Amino acid sequence: MKNLLYLPKLLLLLPLFSLFLVQVDAQTQRTTNADDDLVRTIASLDTAVFDAYNRCDLEKLGSFFAEDLEFYHDQSGLTRSRQSRSRASGTISAAR
Numbered sequence: 001m002k003n004l005l006y007l008p009k010l011l012l013l014l015p016l017f018s019l020f021l022v023q024v025d026a027q028t029q030r031t032t033n034a035d036d037d038l039v040r041t042i043a044s045l046d047t048a049v050f051d052a053y054n055r056c057d058l059e060k061l062g063s064f065f066a067e068d069l070e071f072y073h074d075q076s077g078l079t080r081s082r083q084s085r086s087r088a089s090g091t092i093s094a095a096r
Contacts (some may be wrong), residue, residue, distance in 0.1 A: 045064075048060075048064075049061065049064050052064070067081065068080075068081060069081060
């Protein structure tokens, strides 16, 4: 009779103990190199943009932006083209 009183408690604890038997991986294993290629492409373009900026190569820096660039600065507001952005800050070549 006393054993029957422990049965509900045992049934409640059984799922808890089974958690220790299950292996769960937080991250999936990489199976393709497509992600690696994308990361390398992004890193190389990021390096190229900031190298052009740091070297004040305005022509090269301007080539990374579309003609219809829209940029919002919290102090100067919205600029709607690469050329007007160049006039506003001098960081993107106005020649392109």
